[in-house]
Amino acid sequence: MPNMLKTPQGRQIAYHHTTGQGPTIVFLGGFKSxxxxxxxxxxxAWAQxxxxxxxxxxxxxxxxSSEAFTDGAIGDWFAxxxxxxxxxxxxxxxxxSSMGGWISLLCARAMPERIAGLVTIAAAPDFTEDSMWAxxxxxxxDALLxxxxxALPSEYGDPYIITRRLIEDGRDQLVLRSPLDLPFPVRFLQGTADLDVDVSVALRLMDHVTGDDVRLTLVKGADHRFSDLDCLDMITAAVTQVLDRAAD
Structure with a gap:
């Protein structure tokens, strides 16, 4: 059973926390994940x-966690x-991962003093505007307004219900329209066969951010799930590299 955290807004957030040596590695999941x-x-398991x-x-x-999916938006999930x-x-x-890449960039922008490093997997910054609304x-x-x-079809199961609030709130959380400095080790991972987040998004993100230690790895043939054994090994290797660089 997960532990539960009550946010300042009164929402109940389910979590699992493993104690150990720092920095704490935090996984931020994707949209409807x-x-x-x-x-x-x-x-x-690797961290443990x-x-x-x-x-x-x-x-x-x-x-x-508590609340209905359709009641949430990027700003809520960032909070x-x-x-x-x-x-x-x-x-x-x-x-x-995916939307979690956007959320992690928002966290990095809001609290850079706490961030020792960042790894993203098929990061989807600004997707409500650039992928959905566009x-x-x-x-x-007209129907949304x-x-x-x-409702949008999804290959992962039930259709996605996209709310007007999700789109409008997303416009207040955009990260690719203003300077975004990442002053710590950063590793972006992106599959070339990703049908949800195009490689062009990773290239735009790479070009947009500033930082002294930022690298993008493109993995030929990897899809959006990025979850086969080779991809999982790449994730832990990227985290290891970021941890090593942060310790220097």
């Missing part, structure tokens, strides 16, 4: 074997992440 996914659980502190959690409306990070002491290495046709935009939500 949860902390029981392959990457989060693999990384936790290394004797390292580790934290994984569910945003509100995800997994075992949930901040509450989870505030719960642990000391420096942090953030590992953000791809909607006139009838979809009129009805407050639309």
């Amino acid at each position: 949860d902390m029981g996914g392959t990457k989060a659980v693999h990384l936790e 074997a290394q004797g390292r502190a580790f934290l994984r959690f569910d945003y509100s409306g995800h997994g075992e 949930d992440a901040r509450a989870a990070l505030d719960m642990v002491k000391g420096p942090l290495v953030l590992v953000g 791809s909607f046709d006139a009838s979809q935009r 009129r009805d407050g939500q639309i």
Whole structure:
């Protein structure tokens, strides 16, 4: 059973925290994903074997946390992440997958003094604007504004219900429209066969950020899940490299 954290907004956030040597490695999951996914659980097992502190959690409306998914937006999930990070002491290495990449960038911008390093996997910054809203046709935009939500098909199960609030709140959380300095070791991982986050997003992110130790690795043939054994090994290798650089 997970532990539960109450956020300042009153939401109940489910989490698993392993104590160990720092910095604490924190996994931030994707849109409609949860902390029981392959990457989060693999990384936790690896951290435990290394004797390292580790934290994984569910945003509100995800997994075992409170609230309905359709009630949430990027700003809410960012606030949930901040509450989870505030719960642990000391420096942090953030590992953000897909939307978690966006959330981790928001955290890094808001609290750079606590971030020892950052790893992203198919990071999807600003996706509500650049991927969703930009791809909607006139009838979809009209329906969203009129009805407050639309349904989008998903290859991962039930359709995604996209709310007007998700789109409008996302515009207040954009990270690619203003300077974004990442003054710590950063590793971006991206598959070339990713149908959800195009390689161009990773290249744009790489070009946009500033920092003295930022690298992008493109993995030919890897898809959005980035969860086969080779990809999982790449994630732990990237985290190891970031930890080593942070310790120098």
